[in-house]
Structure formats: C-alpha cells, structure tokens
Amino acid sequence: xxxxxxxxxxxxxxxxxxxxxxxxxxxxxxxxxxxxxxxxxxxxxxxxxxxxxxxxxxxxxxxxxxxxxxxxxxxxxxxxxxxxxxxxxxxxxxxxxxxxxxxxxxxxxxxxxxxxxxxxxxxxxxxxxxxxxxxxxxxxxxxxxxxxxxxxxxxxxxxxxxxxxxxxxxxxxxxxxxxxxxxxxxxxxxxxxxxxxxxxxxxxxxxxxxxxxxxxxxxxxxxxxxxxxxxxxxxxxxxxxxxxxxxxxxxxxxxxxxxxxxxxxxxxxxxxxxxxxxxxxxxxxxxxxxxxxxxxxxxxxxxxxxxxxxxxxxxxxxxxxxxxxxxxxxxxxxxxxxxxxxxxxxxxxxxxxxxxxxxxxxxxxxxxxxxxxxxxxxxxxxxxxxxxxxxxxxxxxxxxxxxxxxxxxxxxxxxxxxxxxxxxxxxxxxxxxxxxxxxxxxxxxxxxxxxxxxxxxxxxxxxxxxxxxxxxxxxxxxxxxxxxxxxxxxxxxxxxxxxxxxxxxxxxxxxxxxxxxxxxxxxxxxxxxxxxxxxxxxxxxxxxxxxxxxxxxxxxxxxxxxxxxxxxxxxxxxxxxxxxxxx
Amino acid sequence: xxxxxxxxxxxxxxxxxxxxxxxxxxxxxxxxxxxxxxxxxxxxxxxxxxxxxxxxxxxxxxxxxxxxxxxxxxxxxxxxxxxxxxxxxxxxxxxxxxxxxxxxxxxxxxxxxxxxxxxxxxxxxxxxxxxxxxxxxxxxxxxxxxxxxxxxxxxxxxxxxxxxxxxxxxxxxxxxxxxxxxxxxxxxxxxxxxxxxxxxxxxxxxxxxxxxxxxxxxxxxxxxxxxxxxxxxxxxxxxxxxxxxxxxxxxxxxxxxxxxxxxxxxxxxxxxxxxxxxxxxxxxxxxxxxxxxxxxxxxxxxxxxxxxxxxxxxxxxxxxxxxxxxxxxxxxxxxxxxxxxxxxxxxxxxxxxxxxxxxxxxxxxxxxxxxxx
Numbered sequence: 001x002x003x004x005x006x007x008x009x010x011x012x013x014x015x016x017x018x019x020x021x022x023x024x025x026x027x028x029x030x031x032x033x034x035x036x037x038x039x040x041x042x043x044x045x046x047x048x049x050x051x052x053x054x055x056x057x058x059x060x061x062x063x064x065x066x067x068x069x070x071x072x073x074x075x076x077x078x079x080x081x082x083x084x085x086x087x088x089x090x091x092x093x094x095x096x097x098x099x100x101x102x103x104x105x106x107x108x109x110x111x112x113x114x115x116x117x118x119x120x121x122x123x124x125x126x127x128x129x130x131x132x133x134x135x136x137x138x139x140x141x142x143x144x145x146x147x148x149x150x151x152x153x154x155x156x157x158x159x160x161x162x163x164x165x166x167x168x169x170x171x172x173x174x175x176x177x178x179x180x181x182x183x184x185x186x187x188x189x190x191x192x193x194x195x196x197x198x199x200x201x202x203x204x205x206x207x208x209x210x211x212x213x214x215x216x217x218x219x220x221x222x223x224x225x226x227x228x229x230x231x232x233x234x235x236x237x238x239x240x241x242x243x244x245x246x247x248x249x250x251x252x253x254x255x256x257x258x259x260x261x262x263x264x265x266x267x268x269x270x271x272x273x274x275x276x277x278x279x280x281x282x283x284x285x286x287x288x289x290x291x292x293x294x295x296x297x298x299x300x301x302x303x304x305x306x307x308x309x310x311x312x313x314x315x316x317x318x319x320x321x322x323x324x325x326x327x328x329x330x331x332x333x334x335x336x337x338x339x340x341x342x343x344x345x346x347x348x349x350x351x352x353x354x355x356x357x358x359x360x361x362x363x364x365x366x367x368x369x370x371x372x373x374x375x376x377x378x379x380x381x382x383x384x385x386x387x388x389x390x391x392x393x394x395x396x397x398x399x400x401x402x403x404x405x406x407x408x409x410x411x412x413x414x415x416x417x418x419x420x421x422x423x424x425x426x427x428x429x430x431x432x433x434x435x436x437x438x439x440x441x442x443x444x445x446x447x448x449x450x451x452x453x454x455x456x457x458x459x460x461x462x463x464x465x466x467x468x469x470x471x472x473x474x475x476x477x478x479x480x481x482x483x484x485x486x487x488x489x490x491x492x493x494x495x496x497x498x499x500x501x502x503x504x505x506x507x508x509x510x511x512x513x514x515x516x517x518x519x520x521x522x523x524x525x526x527x528x529x530x531x532x533x534x535x536x537x538x539x540x541x542x543x544x545x546x547x548x549x550x551x552x553x554x555x556x557x558x559x560x561x562x563x564x565x566x567x568x569x570x571x572x573x574x575x576x577x578x579x580x581x582x583x
Numbered sequence: 584x585x586x587x588x589x590x591x592x593x594x595x596x597x598x599x600x601x602x603x604x605x606x607x608x609x610x611x612x613x614x615x616x617x618x619x620x621x622x623x624x625x626x627x628x629x630x631x632x633x634x635x636x637x638x639x640x641x642x643x644x645x646x647x648x649x650x651x652x653x654x655x656x657x658x659x660x661x662x663x664x665x666x667x668x669x670x671x672x673x674x675x676x677x678x679x680x681x682x683x684x685x686x687x688x689x690x691x692x693x694x695x696x697x698x699x700x701x702x703x704x705x706x707x708x709x710x711x712x713x714x715x716x717x718x719x720x721x722x723x724x725x726x727x728x729x730x731x732x733x734x735x736x737x738x739x740x741x742x743x744x745x746x747x748x749x750x751x752x753x754x755x756x757x758x759x760x761x762x763x764x765x766x767x768x769x770x771x772x773x774x775x776x777x778x779x780x781x782x783x784x785x786x787x788x789x790x791x792x793x794x795x796x797x798x799x800x801x802x803x804x805x806x807x808x809x810x811x812x813x814x815x816x817x818x819x820x821x822x823x824x825x826x827x828x829x830x831x832x833x834x835x836x837x838x839x840x841x842x843x844x845x846x847x848x849x850x851x852x853x854x855x856x857x858x859x860x861x862x863x864x865x866x867x868x869x870x871x872x873x874x875x876x877x878x879x880x881x882x883x884x885x886x887x888x889x890x891x892x893x894x895x896x897x898x899x900x901x902x903x904x905x906x907x908x909x910x911x912x913x914x915x916x917x918x919x920x921x922x923x924x925x926x927x928x929x930x931x932x933x934x935x936x937x938x939x940x941x942x943x944x945x946x947x948x949x950x951x952x953x954x955x956x
Contacts, residue, residue: 381798403586403800411798417791420603433593434799436586488798 005073007164007196008035008058013067015053027053029219035198035212040190042206043200044304045216046497051200052092055168059089060199062538072163088162092169094153098142100575102133102152106159115158127155130185146369147178154185165189167199171206175368176525176566177573180498183209204301215307222307227300233301236279242271244290250530253510254283264305267529269562270549275302305498312499320452320507325514326485328359334486334517335380340389342375349375351540357519362512364534372540373521377490380519381411394486407435410479414491420464424455424474427463428481435482449477469500478505487511487512489520493527505530525565536572544572587805594809598783602817616771616821620828623767627760628688634718637664637681639672644692644753652687653729659721672706682708683718698739764829765920766889768822773855773878776818781860781872783810789868803952807860814859815852822848839919843926847915850936854908855944864950883909908939
C-alpha cells in the first residue's frame with residue numbers, strides 16, 4: 001500500500017492582482033513548499049507578504065496564475081470543492097454570527113457542514129473542553145472577548161473534523177494571554193489528534209511555537225526550516241549594547257540602526273539588541289560613545305531580519321528636524337488625565353484611569369484590542385466626551401476647547417485617513433490650510449514635509465494608491481505640517497513591515513528629542529521599549545504604569561532569558577485577575 | 584476669522600475636487616438628472632394618444648360615419664373593434680381590448696336633424712380611473728365640436744345660442760410636459776443635493792477622515808458650511824442642465840427671468856441642504872445616508888404638488904405641505920418659467936423658504952455639534 005499523499009505540496013505558485021489604479025501587484029512569485037502529515041507549519045512575514053493569498057489558494061478560493069497546488073493529494077485548481085470538503089479554513093475575519101450564542105454558532109456550522117446529529121454531542125464536548133468555552137455556551141458571540149471569539153471561530157472550523165486546518169492570522173489583535181492559549185490548542189491538535197495545520201502570522205515571536213516555518217516577503221519564500229534553523233542565521237552576531245554615558249536606549253537604537261555594519265537594532269530591557277553584519281560587533285565611528293557589547297543568544301526575529309535585510313529596500317533616513325520646536329518649558333505637563341471614566345450603556349470601557357505626560361516624553365498606551373486604549377485616546381483628542389473625570393491636553397479640554405488649542409496637536413489615525421482620491425499635494429495643501437498655514441509659509445512647510453518624508457516623486461499620485469509605507473509617511477507628514485507640540489499616534493505601526501516600523505520609531509525618537517510630546521497606542525508589546533513611560537490597560541483598567549524597566553520588573557522567566565514586555569504584561573494581567581477572584 | 588474663511592475655502596475646494604476628480608462621481612452628478620428629466624418628460628404625461636376604443640354604431644348614417652371619422656381623426660383614439668350588438672361591449676372592456684366603448688343610438692341623424700340633443704353613450708373601463716376619466720372628457724369635447732360643426736354646415740342655429748370657447752393661457756395646448764419639466768428643476772436637484780450632502784459626511788465617517796477633520800482647528804459650523812456650499816454649487820449645475828434640456832430638447836419656451844429663477848433656486852437649495860446635513864449628522868454609514876434620503880424624499884415628492892394638486896389633499900396634509908421646501912420650489916419654478924413671475928409675486932414662497940432654511944440650517948449645525956464623534 002502506498003503512503004497517504006502529503007497534505008500540502010506547492011510547486012512554483014504565482015499570483016498577480018491588478019488594483020483599481022491599474023497597478024499590478026505580485027502577490028506570489030515562484031512559491032514552493034510542502035507540509036508533512038501531522039505538522040504545524042507557520043507562514044511568517046510582514047503584511048503584504050502574500051500569506052493570505054497563499055492560504056486562499058490552498059483553500060480553493062482563488063486559482064493560481066501559474067504553478068500547482070496539491071492539497072491532500074488533490075489538485076486544488078481542478079477540484080476545489082473536493083478539497084473544501086476535507087479541509088477547515090479560518091479566514092482573518094471569521095464569519096461568527098454575533099447575535100447568536102456560542103452554542104447556536106456551533107450548531108449552525110455543524111448544520112452547514114452536514115455533521116451527523118449522533119456525533120455532535122461528542123464533538124461539541126471535546127471542542128468546548130479544548131477551547132475552555134464550555135461555561136459560556138449560552139453567551140452571545142458578540143459579547144465574547146477577542147481571544148474567545150477566535151477560539152469559537154476555531155471550534156466552528158473544527159466541528160467537521162477536517163484533515164487539514166488552514167488558519168489566516170488567528171492571533172491578530174488578540175491579547176497575549178489568549179494568544180498563548182490559542183497556540184497551546186494548535187499544538188495539542190497536532191500532537192494529540194494528528195491534525196496537519198498551516199497557519200500564517202505576522203508576529204515573529206509566534207514562529208517559535210511551530211515545527212516548520214516558511215519565511216515570506218513580497219510574495220517570495222526567503223527561507224524555510226525549523227525555527228531553530230532560521231534563528232541560526234543570526235548565530236554569533238547578536239549583542240546587547242549599552243552606552244557608558246547613560247544615553248537613552250532608544251536614542252542609541254536610532255543611532256545604531258543607521259550604522260552600515262548593523263542588520264537590526266531594537267531597544268530591549270534598557271539596552272539595545274544589535275544584530276551585526278559580521279561575528280564582531282559594529283565599531284566604525286562608535287568609539288566616542290564607549291559602547292559595551294555583550295554577546296547574547298539569537299532569537300527568531302534576529303534570523304528573520306538577517307533574511308529580510310538581504311532583500312529589503314534600502315532604509316530611508318528617519319532623521320527629522322523641526323524648524324520651530326515646541327516652546328513649552330522642559331518638564332512642564334503636556335497631558336493630564338485624572339480619574340477618567342467612559343461608559344457605553346452598562347459597559348465600562350475606561351475605568352478610573354489617571355496619568356500625566358511631560359513635555360517631550362513618549363508615552364504609550366498598551367493593551368490588547370478592547371482594553372480601552374482607543375477609547376482613552378479618542379477622549380484625549382476630544383472626539384468623544386468623557387463620562388466623568390478630567391482631561392487636560394496642552395492646558396485645554398479638547399472637547400470644549402476652541403480651535404486654537406487643537407492647532408497645537410497632530411493626529412495620525414490607526415487606519416489611513418487622508419483623502420484617498422486626492423493627490424499627495426492636494427492632501428498636504430488641504431491640511432496645511434486647515435492648520436492655518438498660508439502663502440509663503442505654507443509652501444515652505446509643504447516642501448519641508450515632502451523632503452523629510454521622501455514624498456517629492458509621488459506628489460501628483462492619488463494618495464490612496466500609494467504603497468502602505470508611503471501612506472503612513474504621508475499621514476505623519478500631514479500631522480507635522482504645523483509643527484505640533486503634541487502628537488497623537490493611534491496604532492500607527494499596525495500593518496507596517498519590520499523595517500517601516502523601525503523607521504517610524506526613529507522619527508518619533510527624533511521628534512521627542514526636539515521637545516514634541518508623543519502619545520502612542522500599540523498592541524505590539526515589544527514597542528513599549530521605545531516609550532519613556534507607559535500604562536498597561538486591560539478591560540478598561542490601568543493595571544501598571546511606569547518606565548519600561550518598571551513594567552518589566554513585574555514579569556519573570558524560568559528559562560533565564562531577560563524578561564520581555566510580553567512576559568511582564570502576562571504576569572500583570574494574571575496577577576490582577578487572581579486578585580479579582582480572591583476578593 | 585480670516586483663518587476660518589481660509590479653512591472653509593479649503594474644504595469647499597477639497598469637496599469639489601473629490602466629486603469632480605473621480606470620473607464615476609463626475610458622471611453620476613450630471614447624467615442622472617438629465618436622464619431623469621428625459622424620462623419624466625416622456626413617461627410622466629397625462630396627454631392621451633391612441634386610446635383603444637370599440638364602436639357600436641346603431642345608426643349607420645352619413646352623420647354617424649362623419650362623427651366616427653371625427654373620433655378616429657382626433658389622434659386621441661384608435662378604433663380596435665367595430666361591434667354589431669350591445670352584448671359584445673362587455674367582452675371588449677373586460678378583456679381590456681378597449682378602454683371605452685362608444686355607442687351611437689339608431690336615431691342619431693334624425694335627432695340631429697330635429698335639432699335636439701343626440702345622446703351618444705360612452706362606456707368606460709372604471710378600473711383605469713385616470714385614463715378613462717380623461718378619455719371621457721376627450722369624447723365629450725370631440726362630440727361637442729362635431730355637433731356645432733355639423734349644425735353650422737346644415738344651416739342650424741347653435742341650440743343654446745351660447746358656445747363655450749376655451750383658451751388655456753401659459754400652456755396653450757394643455758401639455759403635461761410644460762407643467763412637469765419646470766417642476767423637475769426643484770424635484771431632481773433636491774434629491775441629488777440631499778444625497779450628496781448626506782453622503783459627503785457619511786463617506787468621511789466610513790473612511791475615518793472625519794475624525795481627522797475634527798481634530799484639526801475646524802469648528803463644526805465651519806465643516807457644515809464647507810459641506811453645504813459644494814452641494815449647493817453642484818445643485819445649481821444640475822438645475823442648469825435640466826433647464827437646458829427643457830429649452831433645447833423639449834422646446835418649452837422660458838418666459839421668466841433667470842435672475843429670479845436662480846435667486847429662488849439658491850434659497851431652495853439652502854433649505855434642502857439643511858435637511859441633507861441634518862440627515863448626515865444622524866447617518867453613520869453611506870448606506871444609512873442613502874436609505875434616509877430615499878425614505879424622506881418620498882413624502883416630500885407626494886406632498887409637493889408635483890403629480891397631484893395640493894388642493895385635492897385632506898386639509899391636514901395641506902397644512903403639512905407648508906413645511907415642504909419642494910412645494911415652494913415647484914410652485915416658484917412653474918410661475919417663473921411659464922408666467923414670468925417677478926419677486927413681488929413670489930414673495931410668499933420666498934419668505935416660506937427663508938423660514939425653512941432658517942430652521943433646518945441651525946438645527947443641522949446644532950446636531951453637528953452634538954452628535955459628532
């Protein structure tokens with residue numbers, strides 16, 4: 001008897017899309033890999049790498065332009081329905097019916113997939129036990145937390161007992177605790193139940209949970225192998241650097257990241273993690289900083305960045321120089337929040353939150369989706385009123401303040417929110433006028449912005465057709481035209497590739513060094529290292545506040561590695577939940 | 584103050600660019616009004632042509648044949664059946680072959696000769712009220728004309744000694760189109776400006792650009808003005824295109840003054856944009872904005888006098904029409920277009936529109952301030 005066919009075999013897969021703007025996007029180019037029976041394979045790469053397209057081809061939802069995809073021994077392009085009958089596919093936005101209960105959702109998917117009634121009891125029991133949703137069967141799906149929704153989506157996908165499970169970014173926007181639980185479930189499915197799983201993720205740290213990783217970038221496979229093999233690409237080249245003169249980690253990071261001998265530099269636990277181009281730490285021109293380098297163990301992200309920098313575009317300068325830095329004296333209070341509460345009906349989104357931000361600080365609001373950070377942020381910007389408590393931004397409450405107060409702040413929204421139909425120039429012109437710039441000064445500022453953000457060559461393009469990284473730059477440019485004292489950035493790095501995120505933080509660091517106060521929200525825990533101070537939010541409460549070092553002290557690790565921001569976050573949330581249960 | 588002016592100008596420019604840059608929205612701003620205007624011009628007409636009728640001629644005299652020739656030659660009627668007996672009539676009407684049956688009595692010619700009334704019987708299909716009623720009217724007037732013509736030819740005096748000689752002013756041929764097309768200037772532009780205004784805010788809400796706008800120094804009232812003016816400009820362009828279709832395509836002569844027409848239009852657009860802005864402050868999505876506009880447009884049209892005379896409505900509804908800007912717009916455009924009405928004649932309507940705008944715009948501004956975010 002011949003062995004069963006491999007669950008996934010891809011040969012030379014290619015797919016192109018033509019955008020509305022008639023621009024061709026290469027989603028996949030010569031992609032080949034195979035997934036063995038009973039393994040957990042991760043497709044790892046930044047947004048736009050082609051992960052979703054690949055999974056959609058595997059699920060028979062779109063045909064490839066070229067190449068062949070075999071799933072469970074069947075040619076997907078020839079027999080999509082036969083493949084779909086045997087796989088489980090969970091797209092990024094899974095179709096849960098929010099007005100139905102957990103049980104009703106399960107029943108619905110069991111009906112849709114024709115699961116025989118006599119088997120259901122047993123299947124439901126094992127799925128609900130595995131996902132720990134058993135106590136919540138009568139709760140409406142819409143009332144579940146982000147993590148629980150994803151678990152329910154997974155249970156609905158598994159209700160038909162598929163032979164192959166395809167998951168598209170199941171952990172996006174899910175809090176770190178639930179993320180770990182989801183990965184535990186996936187590993188359990190592979191190791192205990194013999195399922196084959198292909199999952200995509202843009203969180204690089206998650207790749208370490210998988211047996212096999214396929215690293216993708218701009219539609220191509222950069223490398224594949226076990227996480228250890230990818231990590232080994234950076235072996236012997238990773239160091240922790242700290243400056244003897246007490247230079248702030250993020251300033252040192254900005255400095256090192258631009259260095260030609262450096263592949264990657266990120267702030268970590270008060271020092272800077274550096275991946276060098278050679279087994280020796282970078283040296284040229286760094287003597288005056290008197291840096292100390294100590295070798296450290298590489299991790300997956302380091303290996304990824306080595307692969308990534310070999311093919312990624314040249315990095316752009318992230319230096320930024322303001323012609324009129326904010327006038328407020330150093331040390332003065334820019335933002336003050338006291339006892340802030342916001343309720344929506346009976347739901348309390350923000351529950352007695354207080355904090356202060358000084359001029360020139362980078363202040364982070366961290367937490368998973370639904371933690372209350374966006375609501376806090378929107379109240380600060382004056383977009384929604386507070387239920388109770390006081391808010392002062394630049395000595396004014398923006399909800400009631402006159403136009404002059406709003407002229408002192410800049411705002412970059414989570415989603416690109418400039419006018420997509422208008423060109424780069426038209427957008428800049430509009431926002432410049434909105435902020436009271438006119439005539440010569442307006443032209444000067446627009447020229448400055450186009451130069452700082454490298455937008456000159458794109459000025460006449462519709463801003464909606466710009467590549468993602470440039471949209472982000474245009475949004476920043478528009479927010480900085482009037483040289484605001486305070487900059488609000490809402491999830492500004494979500495959807496950006498690792499390089500674009502580092503450039504972004506380089507600019508933020510430069511702005512803060514010139515006295516601009518920056519308030520930023522993010523769900524990337526490691527980005528907290530760039531902040532001067534931050535507050536950790538969960539379920540509307542501020543659970544911890546302080547410098548990154550203060551926050552990190554809450555966490556511990558058994559394997560002796562330095563505590564990451566994510567470890568600390570999990571420790572803080574678990575601690576708080578235990579205390580809640582105890583009282 | 585001067586900053587506010589520049590901000591508003593920037594917003595107006597941005598709105599117009601957004602509408603006119605996109606080829607699809609450029610087309611959808613100009614083509615539908617012209618198409619609707621053409622459609623209304625041809626489809627919405629009460630003028631009858633070729634109404635099918637059945638003839639039962641019991642007389643079969645020279646006079647009855649002349650009478651039938653008058654009916655057939657009028658252009659309004661088309662004979663679909665010539666019957667032999669009264670029993671055949673019901674079949675023709677019930678099966679909808681004919682809308683009317685005209686029955687000529689056996690002594691038609693004799694009665695005419697005798698100088699007395701000749702009772703021609705008309706049986707109409709009452710299921711089709713409008714057509715049947717109008718057609719009956721047509722038969723009567725054709726009959727009267729035939730009789731007076733017959734009498735003068737046969738040297739008889741007109742029976743009552745008095746003949747009614749009607750003449751319609753302003754619309755000499757009683758063409759529905761003359762009445763309908765000028766009314767469309769208000770109706771179509773109101774619908775389009777309301778959708779445009781409601782959508783322009785809803786689109787920004789959906790795209791997230793509205794919040795970006797709110798954190799800039801723009802005040803709610805400035806945003807409102809900046810949203811209202813572009814819609815009014817587009818509305819004026821649309822009104823002009825309808826005016827051109829009316830004159831160049833349908834050849835309806837414009838009797839009035841353009842200055843008065845555009846002044847009235849400005850007032851009317853301000854009142855309708857106020858309603859559009861009010862909607863936009865409630866609608867969260869473009870879908871809600873569109874549904875909202877369609878839902879409120881229906882009563883506005885019904886209560887405007889566009890298709891049914893206001894004087895036919897129950898008294899309570901007649902009072903309600905006083906709140907409807909479209910009612911005034913229709914009455915004003917008809918008066919200006921066909922009668923050359925001046926400002927003094929239009930004063931009641933102008934004041935009413937001014938009053939409506941003075942309510943809708945401030946209410947919209949208040950809603951804007953309190954429902955934003």
